[in-house]
Amino acid sequence: MSILSVIKQVCPVIGLTVPDAVFASTEREHIELQALANEMAQRIAFDTRDWTRLKVLATITGDGTATGFDLPSDYKRMLKKARVWPSATPYAPFSHVPDSDDWLAMTVQNYQSITGAWTLIGDQIHIKPVMANLATASFFYLSNKVVKDKDGVPKVEFSADDDVFRLDERVLKLGMIWQWKANKGQAYAEDMVNYEDALAVSSGGDKGSNILAVGQSRRSVNADCAFPGTITP
Structure with a gap:
């Protein structure tokens, strides 16, 4: 519509x-x-x-030197529950450091998180320690393109009568x-x-994390209702 x-x-x-x-x-x-x-x-x-329709997977690739990487052009924000997963240690995601002073302390005091760490500064995601050449880190984010034009191309906002809400x-x-x-x-x-x-x-x-788990009651699959009458031997 x-x-x-x-x-x-x-x-x-x-x-x-x-x-x-x-x-x-x-x-x-x-x-x-x-x-x-x-x-x-x-x-x-x-x-x-x-919303699942707005989730996008991003992958950044290290070059052995860079510590900061530009966020995707359609980046709105990280998911409310987001992790950054490195290819080098796939069973241990990077630790999130939300406080900029804590991140600066890591730089000034020259210490590293055992599993690696990430933070957002400006329009970049920063990674410590430096990722090796061709090593990758992946994360989901929310796209800012909530509209599609008549040809199905995502865009940021409505600007024409035939645009469609995603x-x-x-x-x-x-x-x-x-x-x-x-x-x-x-x-x-x-x-x-x-x-x-x-x-x-x-x-x-919408598919996502549920606050309440809704499902069948805890009863054996093969269980039947009890006989409502009285059995006389």
């Missing part, structure tokens, strides 16, 4: 005339809809969970409805609940 189709479903609910075009328009309401669509797409994509369009529609009403000072509580419910269902259907 194109973003124009989503907006056409949003407009009757928020009291706007259904448009024939939005992203080529200069009307104020259409410009507001453009901004709202992109804002809600960003919230859904990055503020809730690590995630659930219904969640996007409901999100735009409640946020538009909130922006205009209208009653939006019920619409926000509808959005949150739809987001929860969509998140639950």
